[in-house]
Amino acid sequence: MVFNAQTMLVIVAAATFGLFVGAIPGLTATMAVALLVPITFYMDATPAIAAIVATSAMAIFAGDIPGTYLNIPGTPASAAYVGESHRLALQGRARETLGTNLVCSVIGGLFGTLVLVFVSPSLAEVALKFSSFEYFWLALLGLSSSIFIAIGSRLKAFLSLLVGLLLSTVGLDMMSGAPRFTFGVPDLMAGINFIPVMIGMFALNEIMGFYASRDEARSVPAMAKDSVFREAPRHLRAYWRNVLRGSSLGTLIGALPGAGADIAAWIAYALGKSRSKQKDKYGTGHIEGIVDASSANNSGISGAWVPALVFGIPGDTITAIVIGVLYMKGMNPGPTIFMEGGGQVYALFTVFFVANLIMLPLGYMAIRASKVFILTPRKILMPVILMFCIVGAFAINNAVTDIWIMLLIGMAAYVLARNDFPMAPAILGLVLGGTLENSFMSSMLKSNGDLLAFFERPISAGLGALVILVWLLPTLLKGYRRLRSPKTEVSHDTP
Amino acid sequence: MRDFLLGLLFAIGGGVVVAVASTYPTMPTLQFGPSLFPTIIGVGMMLGGALLALTNLTAMRAASRDTRGLTGRYDIRGLLVSLVPCALIVFYIVAAETLGAMLCMAISMLVLMQMRGARLWLSLVVAAVVSGAIVWLFSQYLLIPLPEGVLLPQLTLAG
Numbered sequence: 313m314v315f316n317a318q319t320m321l322v323i324v325a326a327a328t329f330g331l332f333v334g335a336i337p338g339l340t341a342t343m344a345v346a347l348l349v350p351i352t353f354y355m356d357a358t359p360a361i362a363a364i365v366a367t368s369a370m371a372i373f374a375g376d377i378p379g380t381y382l383n384i385p386g387t388p389a390s391a392a393y394v395g396e397s398h399r400l401a402l403q404g405r406a407r408e409t410l411g412t413n414l415v416c417s418v419i420g421g422l423f424g425t426l427v428l429v430f431v432s433p434s435l436a437e438v439a440l441k442f443s444s445f446e447y448f449w450l451a452l453l454g455l456s457s458s459i460f461i462a463i464g465s466r467l468k469a470f471l472s473l474l475v476g477l478l479l480s481t482v483g484l485d486m487m488s489g490a491p492r493f494t495f496g497v498p499d500l501m502a503g504i505n506f507i508p509v510m511i512g513m514f515a516l517n518e519i520m521g522f523y524a525s526r527d528e529a530r531s532v533p534a535m536a537k538d539s540v541f542r543e544a545p546r547h548l549r550a551y552w553r554n555v556l557r558g559s560s561l562g563t564l565i566g567a568l569p570g571a572g573a574d575i576a577a578w579i580a581y582a583l584g585k586s587r588s589k590q591k592d593k594y595g596t597g598h599i600e601g602i603v604d605a606s607s608a609n610n611s612g613i614s615g616a617w618v619p620a621l622v623f624g625i626p627g628d629t630i631t632a633i634v635i636g637v638l639y640m641k642g643m644n645p646g647p648t649i650f651m652e653g654g655g656q657v658y659a660l661f662t663v664f665f666v667a668n669l670i671m672l673p674l675g676y677m678a679i680r681a682s683k684v685f686i687l688t689p690r691k692i693l694m695p696v697i698l699m700f701c702i703v704g705a706f707a708i709n710n711a712v713t714d715i716w717i718m719l720l721i722g723m724a725a726y727v728l729a730r731n732d733f734p735m736a737p738a739i740l741g742l743v744l745g746g747t748l749e750n751s752f753m754s755s756m757l758k759s760n761g762d763l764l765a766f767f768e769r770p771i772s773a774g775l776g777a778l779v780i781l782v783w784l785l786p787t788l789l790k791g792y793r794r795l796r797s798p799k800t801e802v803s804h805d806t807p
Numbered sequence: 808m809r810d811f812l813l814g815l816l817f818a819i820g821g822g823v824v825v826a827v828a829s830t831y832p833t834m835p836t837l838q839f840g841p842s843l844f845p846t847i848i849g850v851g852m853m854l855g856g857a858l859l860a861l862t863n864l865t866a867m868r869a870a871s872r873d874t875r876g877l878t879g880r881y882d883i884r885g886l887l888v889s890l891v892p893c894a895l896i897v898f899y900i901v902a903a904e905t906l907g908a909m910l911c912m913a914i915s916m917l918v919l920m921q922m923r924g925a926r927l928w929l930s931l932v933v934a935a936v937v938s939g940a941i942v943w944l945f946s947q948y949l950l951i952p953l954p955e956g957v958l959l960p961q962l963t964l965a966g
Contacts, residue, residue, distance in 0.1 A: 471852065520893070524886065690923075699912045699915065
């Protein structure tokens with residue numbers, strides 16, 4: 313069903329399309345999949361699903377290309393480690409970074425596929441045990457981590473997080489339906505979209521910085537010895553634990569309904585940093601930070617298919633579209649899919665393997681072709697990117713309001729970034745703010761306002777304890793160091 | 808100095824957020840409603856902003872003797888030039904309905920490239936080709952309704 317000319321051609325064409333869409337700032341993997349849906353009407357079930365899988369996997373990887381060369385992530389899933397990969401590119405290691413990134417993405421995707429094949433029913437059951445209480449703690453854990461992993465002042469990271477959270481409150485309140493901070497603008501009723509904010513914070517901020525400086529010194533240098541795959545085996549040997557951890561975490565987070573690849577990348581990056589022996593190297597261009605997160609975002613895509621296939625519940629926005637396509641093709645998602653559509657389900661699993669493996673040659677060609685970012689002078693490149701930013705922001709809802717949002721957020725981000733405010737907490741605040749508030753309010757309604765209900769369920773209590781531990785960790789570490797320091801001094805003094 | 812001002816800005820902003828949030832209704836079954844989270848965020852901004860301002864006030868007092876050194880770090884020219892891309896975005900928003908997306912983008916790119924000293928012929932070619940490609944790609948291929956404007960269709964009709 314898979315290894316025929318039609319399906320293979322569809323996979324290659326869809327992967328190329330995903331590559332193109334993912335590399336443009338503002339165009340997401342979800343948008344690429346949504347644009348494919350009308351075309352899949354005319355396809356059989358297997359090539360239709362193959363097209364979606366290949367497009368989404370390739371778009372997520374392609375988002376790393378402009379992120380590495382220009383510090384502008386192509387898709388939200390690349391935003392977590394864009395600073396790290398761009399700093400590596402500034403050291404002349406752009407291809408090495410992207411090559412490692414590609415290999416990790418492929419491994420992550422294959423790992424997620426293996427999980428999808430072998431343990432999808434049991435994993436889906438665990439994911440379905442998550443109620444609003446667990447989601448609240450999970451969101452709070454992600455937000456708390458964003459402050460502690462931020463480089464520089466924690467107070468500034470906290471204020472940056474509050475900016476993101478404030479943006480997430482704009483729009484109609486989910487519980488009461490009351491409009492908040494909409495100022496009578498109808499386009500704001502549905503809230504602020506993540507994409508214009510991301511374009512403003514990363515792309516416009518970068519463009520403004522370029523024009524404020526008088527030279528072209530910020531461009532990425534080309535190094536003759538910078539090979540795509542030469543260093544990848546060495547990095548994989550050094551960080552194989554990170555690849556495994558990122559892949560498994562990404563699959564698990566991807567399997568949580570509503571989470572997806574973006575959140576998987578952020579949490580994997582945070583966890584990678586907290587467990588690293590070289591924490592101080594994070595933020596200076598450290599490949600370890602990329603390994604965790606790039607494995608996680610691609611495995612998250614496969615993970616999101618677990619609840620979609622087994623229970624018909626979308627794991628992310630892409631699988632929300634996929635469920636519609638599955639119904640359209642007569643593959644009704646649910647526990648019976650393995651009995652009724654056995655052959656097609658196994659064809660789908662094969663498609664996942666093929667789509668992830670085909671990323672290697674196509675991704676390699678894309679990395680080689682991306683030299684255009686080095687060869688093109690920035691005085692030519694930056695105006696072109698600005699135009700893509702304007703059109704990309706507009707394309708989300710076909711609304712001028714999104715261009716205004718991009719502009720205002722970009723200007724604010726420029727001022728904040730120039731004063732050493734980290735941008736990552738603000739982005740995460742916007743991504744997780746809605747989940748945090750809605751899960752809190754739902755939980756309070758369920759428990760009639762009883763706060764102790766957040767600790768009554770075992771998983772919820774465990775996550776809650778983890779959050780409290782993260783909050784207390786700096787104080788505990790400080791106390792621990794103070795206890796140890798006199799002993800060290802004594803040992804130095806005594807011969 | 809800048810951290811002090813930003814801290815002050817955060818504190819004032821937080822106060823405004825709390826004031827606006829206090830106008831939101833509460834839910835009948837609970838003692839709180841849509842105002843809860845904005846209020847928490849606003850209070851956090853007030854406290855965090857005040858802390859940032861106060862911390863830097865001490866540092867400013869210590870450095871107050873060397874005011875020339877402080878003011879000398881501001882790059883007014885850089886600040887003004889960095890605002891040009893923003894001004895061009897506003898130009899696009901205001902003029903795209905009349906001039907059309909393609910013309911607005913071409914003008915904006917031309918201005919930006921000339922600002923950084925690109926050759927005129929190269930700027931003209933890049934601006935024309937890229938704006939045409941973007942409009943074709945987004946309008947024809949991705950079906951995004953970019954504004955056509957009234958100028959170009961009229962010129963085409965007259966031609």
